[in-house]
Amino acid sequence: MISRSLVRIQCGLLAFAVGLSALQADAQQKPSGLTFVSAPSALTGVLQGEAPNSLAELRALEHQQQIVSQRVAKCTVSVQIGFAQGSGVVITADGYVLTAAHVAMRPGQQALMTLSDGRQVHGTTLGMNRHVDAGLIKIDDPAPAEGWPFATLGSSSGVAPGTWCVAVGHPGGYEPDRGAVIRIGRVLIKRETSLVTDCALIGGDSGGPLFDLTGKLIGVHSRIGNDVTDNLHVPIDHYDEHWTRLARGELWGHLPGFRPRIGVQGRKIDERAVIEVVGQNSPAAEAGIRPGDVIMNFGDVTIADFESLKAAVADTMPGEHVQIVLERDGVRKRMILVVGRDPNS
Known part of the structure; x- marks a missing residue:
């Protein structure tokens, strides 16, 4: 069954088949x-x-x-x-x-x-x-x-x-x-x-x-x-059902128990991502982030405000190592943060 959409190589070109079973058209027999x-x-x-x-x-x-x-x-x-x-x-x-x-x-x-x-x-x-x-x-x-x-x-x-x-x-x-x-x-x-x-x-x-x-x-x-x-x-069978989307590189959904968390709070109205609260023993605290820090970059994403920081965090997975660029007292600093898992997810 697993093959209604898998990718086959034909004449040197990638062509999407109709499913993972196309890999083995006669799968049940051979x-x-x-x-x-x-x-x-x-x-x-x-x-x-x-x-x-x-x-x-x-x-x-x-x-x-x-x-x-x-x-x-x-x-x-x-x-x-x-x-x-x-x-x-x-x-x-x-x-x-x-x-x-x-x-x-x-x-x-x-x-x-x-x-x-x-x-x-x-x-x-x-x-x-x-x-x-x-x-x-x-x-x-x-x-x-x-x-x-x-x-x-x-x-x-x-x-x-x-x-x-x-x-x-x-x-x-x-x-x-x-x-x-x-x-x-x-x-x-x-x-x-x-x-x-x-x-x-x-x-x-x-x-x-x-x-x-x-x-x-x-x-x-x-x-x-x-x-x-x-x-x-x-x-x-889930790979079969969504093969075309997977092969195209699409990303969707959120796995229960894997919601990312870094443990900070900030002001939504700010034009910058100013950190107001850093949770005790949170991933942010472990990385060295402090209240008053301004997050400039989260991985490859440029951070414009706290909402964009939340969006960047949501696009990661627990356990992922992310380089943070922040500004503290007018000085830019770099640090590595290990994304945590939200216990309430």
Whole structure:
């Protein structure tokens, strides 16, 4: 299903297809990508969410997990954007990479990605649907003759609670002696905007892939819930549904729990962004901003008044490092601010 709008290369030109399924027009009969592994008939019930009820089924399940784990690691990448680190998954031979919106942060960012074999490639962030935390990156470096290793696309529409799954990521960044980290779990809850699993995830896994037991991509890691074994993933069908907008580099929506905050107050009527209050232990306080400071630039944005400062902050993501230019007692100063997360969002 994931392919009604993906981009195909035809005659050297980028052409928008009708969806992610266009990548694999005959996907149900012969899935493309290197991660698909057909399952033995002994696992029919297990693939439908049942627990193994015999030693033979348990051994078949273990063997299937091992094969899938070996394959899915090859298309999982570590993603570095500025100071932020996360994971991603390559889904086309020409280098489109799915990740989380809060990892990609904003369109047009330069990304450094590390492949499973340690090769580093450069890319550019494209569109983001912040409503569900879906982001897209394109590898800019020339693809090898055989293409980039890419995952087999699945669909989240048929995923049900109890479905066995394989979570992959590079927590803490790429480590050559460790490689991608594999976790096995099951889907606990299926919602329209998220899949909830008990796969144990930690920081740096965000943006990494979630596969079913046949090696088909069914989701992308979004965020940890109340526990490391209570995690939310973006259903893969959301990338399909909004592929054209993502590939065009559009940015829209706001992810609950990810509203940016720097912790300052100012006068709306001022023609300058004069800071009146700096919250205790806020990101602004940690950066060294004081009451009376006048914010001149927030990242690449020139600040004309407090409203424009609010707009510039709203366009960032928690965890993003932003250079601030301010004026204090007639002297211009530069400092780095780490955007915080609004606890009330």
